[in-house]
Amino acid sequence: MDTKELGGKQVEVDEDGFIQDPSAWDEAVAADLAKTEGVENLTEDHWKVVNYLREYYLEYNMAPMIRKLCKSTGFKLKEIYDLFPSGPAKGACKVAGLPKPTGCV
Amino acid sequence: MNKRSRVEDIGRRGDELLASVGPEDLGPLPPPYDKPEDRPAWKEMNDKAKDRVVCNLDGVVALSLPKPKDAAEEEEYVEKFLSGLKKLLEPQNNWTFLEPLLLSLEYCVKCQTCNDACPVFAASGGKDIYRPTYRSEVWRRLVYKYVKPHGKRFARFIHGDIDLNWTTITRLYELCYRCTLCRRCAQACPIGVDNGLITHELRKLFSQELGWAPKELHEKGTMLQLEVGSSTGMNPAVVKDNLEFIDEDMTELTGIDVKTPWDKENAEVLLIHNAGEVLAWPENPGAFAIILNAAGINWTLSSDEIGYDGVNYGLFYDDFQLARIALKHVQTAKKLKVKKIIMGECGHQHKAMMTISDRILTGDMSIPRESCLTLLEKIVFSGKIKFDPSKNDFPVTLHDPCNIVRNLGIVEPQRRILRYLCPQFREMEPHGVDNYCCGGGSGLAVMSGNNFADWRVSLGGQVKFKQILDAFADQPGPDVKKYVCAPCSNCKGQIRDILQYYKALDKSGITYGGLVELIVNAMVDVKEPFIHWEMH
Numbered sequence: 001m002d003t004k005e006l007g008g009k010q011v012e013v014d015e016d017g018f019i020q021d022p023s024a025w026d027e028a029v030a031a032d033l034a035k036t037e038g039v040e041n042l043t044e045d046h047w048k049v050v051n052y053l054r055e056y057y058l059e060y061n062m063a064p065m066i067r068k069l070c071k072s073t074g075f076k077l078k079e080i081y082d083l084f085p086s087g088p089a090k091g092a093c094k095v096a097g098l099p100k101p102t103g104c105v
Numbered sequence: 106m107n108k109r110s111r112v113e114d115i116g117r118r119g120d121e122l123l124a125s126v127g128p129e130d131l132g133p134l135p136p137p138y139d140k141p142e143d144r145p146a147w148k149e150m151n152d153k154a155k156d157r158v159v160c161n162l163d164g165v166v167a168l169s170l171p172k173p174k175d176a177a178e179e180e181e182y183v184e185k186f187l188s189g190l191k192k193l194l195e196p197q198n199n200w201t202f203l204e205p206l207l208l209s210l211e212y213c214v215k216c217q218t219c220n221d222a223c224p225v226f227a228a229s230g231g232k233d234i235y236r237p238t239y240r241s242e243v244w245r246r247l248v249y250k251y252v253k254p255h256g257k258r259f260a261r262f263i264h265g266d267i268d269l270n271w272t273t274i275t276r277l278y279e280l281c282y283r284c285t286l287c288r289r290c291a292q293a294c295p296i297g298v299d300n301g302l303i304t305h306e307l308r309k310l311f312s313q314e315l316g317w318a319p320k321e322l323h324e325k326g327t328m329l330q331l332e333v334g335s336s337t338g339m340n341p342a343v344v345k346d347n348l349e350f351i352d353e354d355m356t357e358l359t360g361i362d363v364k365t366p367w368d369k370e371n372a373e374v375l376l377i378h379n380a381g382e383v384l385a386w387p388e389n390p391g392a393f394a395i396i397l398n399a400a401g402i403n404w405t406l407s408s409d410e411i412g413y414d415g416v417n418y419g420l421f422y423d424d425f426q427l428a429r430i431a432l433k434h435v436q437t438a439k440k441l442k443v444k445k446i447i448m449g450e451c452g453h454q455h456k457a458m459m460t461i462s463d464r465i466l467t468g469d470m471s472i473p474r475e476s477c478l479t480l481l482e483k484i485v486f487s488g489k490i491k492f493d494p495s496k497n498d499f500p501v502t503l504h505d506p507c508n509i510v511r512n513l514g515i516v517e518p519q520r521r522i523l524r525y526l527c528p529q530f531r532e533m534e535p536h537g538v539d540n541y542c543c544g545g546g547s548g549l550a551v552m553s554g555n556n557f558a559d560w561r562v563s564l565g566g567q568v569k570f571k572q573i574l575d576a577f578a579d580q581p582g583p584d585v586k587k588y589v590c591a592p593c594s595n596c597k598g599q600i601r602d603i604l605q606y607y608k609a610l611d612k613s614g615i616t617y618g619g620l621v622e623l624i625v626n627a628m629v630d631v632k633e634p635f636i637h638w639e640m641h
Contacts, residue, residue: 002157015154015169015554062338065347065384066641067354078640087605090553102325103337104381104416104451104551104594 006032016090018100022057025097033095038085046083046095048073053096063093063101110233112242112265119161119272123234126163126560130230131567135574135581137612145606147559154555161272162279163234167549167557168319170275179271182315186274189314191252193306201424201464205299206306210245213238213298222293224541225283228567237290237300240280243267244303278317281308285546285565286421287507292538305421305547312423319422322548326418327426331433334410335380336418341408347383348390348406355391359631365394368441369405374480375443376404377434379451379594380414386597389450392621392635393477399628400484405441412437415454420461421548431462438472445473447480450619452506452593453547455513476509478592481624482518485525491629494526499586501527501623502576504569504600505540506593514538519592519620526627533572541568543591545599558602566603573600573615583614586638592620601641610640 001020003010007028012020017036019025030050034042042050052072056064066088070077077088084091089101110124128144138144150160159170173179192198193206219237220226226235233239246267249260260266267273281304288301312318330336335344348365355363366372376397382389397404407413411433419427438446448454458474466472484490503523509515516537523530533540543550544565552561577587589604591597600617609615616638626635 002153015158015166060343062343063384065350065387067387068347068350071354076639081640100325101337101384102321102329102551103335103384103414104379104598105337105385 116268116273219290224568287542378449452508
């Protein structure tokens with residue numbers, strides 16, 4: 001497994017840069033993960049998405065439905081792509097420290 | 106670089122790529138996608154990654170196989186491969202596919218007719234390693250040299266030489282995931298040799314004997330499904346919660362009171378969706394609920410672990426895993442005492458449940474299993490639901506999922522529905538059993554590690570994207586909204602990725618979705634449009 005310096009510490013990541021240990025996540029890690037996704041600054045809107053994903057994940061141990069994410073944050077999917085160019089699964093989930101979504105999604 | 110790759114090269118010069126491939130090899134697309142500089146570049150494997158994982162085939166890495174520690178470890182895997190190679194040809198060890206495999210071993214006359222049928226070979230500009238016969242020929246030579254009596258002395262003179270070593274098996278493993286198992290090659294073969302089956306059997310060998318399988322299909326697929334109930338990670342509580350959300354959402358959207366029934370004993374129909382639909386395309390299970398309720402069908406979903414996820418990735422790589430999941434599906438149906446299982450819009454679920462599982466679902470486990478497409482046809486033409494086809498008055502084309510159409514022969518029900526409900530329905534060319542794969546078949550659509558997504562979408566999806574554009578060539582502009590109907594979760598994932606890669610919604614007004622969404626969109630009782638031309 002590869003490691004990467006994120007938020008000033010060495011963190012294990014998979015081949016797509018998703019962190020492997022969710023407890024290693026903090027805001028500084030998120031900021032550095034965002035840079036790997038081409039997002040230089042996390043704005044309030046970014047945090048709205050990240051915080052929702054994070055809270056859902058801590059409760060259910062997986063990523064939420066995309067429609068739930070949109071409804072809860074008030075963003076359309078296109079707006080989420082504007083915030084995270086790789087999209088909700090590969091972009092926003094990665095920044096929020098979730099593992100890569102699985103199954104036919 | 107377009108040098109020829111010979112079959113025997115697969116075991117030679119292990120530190121080099123066997124072939125090189127990139128976007129420059131792909132053929133042209135119609136405007137506005139005709140400028141090569143507009144085609145997104147492929148991600149390259151960096152040196153750090155190449156130090157860690159095997160990268161010796163074509164510069165693309167789907168599988169992230171760790172490099173071996175030492176020569177002894179290499180040897181151990183080569184031995185396991187050889188043992189598996191023998192088992193594939195033994196009746197006691199290959200109860201599923203031995204007969205057709207033996208026929209495909211012995212009867213290829215190397216006419217290469219199948220090559221032209223393969224969308225991967227065609228899109229690559231004719232790379233030797235992607236010929237349907239390349240993989241098969243490697244396998245044949247290995248069998249003749251290492252399994253048949255006196256092979257080491259004589260086989261190379263009759264069948265051609267090959268070396269069995271670490272390089273051979275690692276390149277072959279990766280190469281097994283450059284084929285989508287669409288079996289267009291098998292259909293094109295004048296004598297019925299099945300190169301798709303050979304690829305499947307090789308994948309099976311790697312999984313069952315060496316423990317090598319894509320983590321998206323095995324560890325995060327089958328194993329997760331067995332552990333929590335679904336390859337998506339949804340446990341029973343989460344799936345029920347999500348469906349409750351979908352019911353509310355659909356009620357809000359359509360003005361119809363949508364209610365999904367759960368765990369209803371003695372129901373006529375147990376509907377099993379691919380659980381990915383719930384997370385990524387909730388309008389699909391929502392539309393099913395609207396249609397089945399409106400038609401008065403006595404139906405139910407199951408909240409039993411695995412009973413709510415029709416995924417059976419074992420179909421793609423491992424007979425044992427296939428059997429474990431198939432048994433769970435049937436146990437769910439038996440427990441609820443339903444009359445039959447209806448498969449949702451998922452191609453591989455159709456093939457796994459309707460045919461391959463027949464080998465184990467005998468006696469009282471042989472519960473009737475039916476495609477949603479035939480049930481939907483009966484409903485649409487039953488007169489129980491009122492339709493206004495003018496609500497679907499936009500260009501619609503149909504993608505034929507290989508597992509449902511070519512491999513099972515379910516060709517017309519979905520077409521009769523579309524001809525009735527979609528005034529501007531038009532076929533892709535070719536279509537029906539001759540249709541091309543989306544490029545994500547056999548699980549590739551859920552694999553995107555390293556730079557594999559670039560290969561899958563760009564090269565794998567090239568022929569399909571061109572087919573879609575050609576089908577809409579009469580109205581190419583973005584102002585005319587168009588719909589690609591793809592009744593399969595795996596195909597939808599791939600088509601979504603293709604459309605996003607080329608920004609085809611913005612540039613051409615093309616969106617995609619399943620069949621049930623079009624049916625609901627045409628219902629008189631659904632007042633607001635059900636289909637939206639938004640990114641999804």
